[in-house]
Amino acid sequence: MQIEIITKEDLNEFKKELLEEVRKLLSSGTILQSEYLKSWEVCKLLKISPGILQTLRKTRKLPYKKIGGSIFYSKIDIGQMLKL
Template identity: 40%
Template sequence: MEISEIVTKADIKQLKEDIFEELRRNRFFGAKAPSKKEWLKSYEVCGLLSISKGTLSSYRRRGIVRYSKIGGLMYYKYEDIEALLLKK
């Protein structure tokens, strides 16, 4: 005789959140992540957050992400992007 288990919407929602969190963690801490860099360029941040350049620009304007501008290039602290990714 087989025992059945009822799965609720809350169970499915929690599973989905757990899977997304694991995917975010793996993407950020995986082999492609720039693990020892203190500063990231815009294209690296876009890749890590899976966002477009326009979205990153919007994040800067709205104060969602901190940055430093040096010689016309935007740089982002690795730890700030890590915190944003884990919060996302």
């Protein structure tokens, strides 16, 4: 097993690279949340009630991510569910 030592300089360089990538994403107009919808947006898009959306979650027909207290749905997952 080979041990690799990471220095403060390595971490600072990584931080600079990461921040630069985030800046590029934000400046290009790509918003990370644009790929995901909140519950109310899904209800409006699919013209369903919050109760139906909850049933889709519980039956695992529509995958979701819970971040903090908010639930997000991938636009790709919604599209795949509609194709079934």
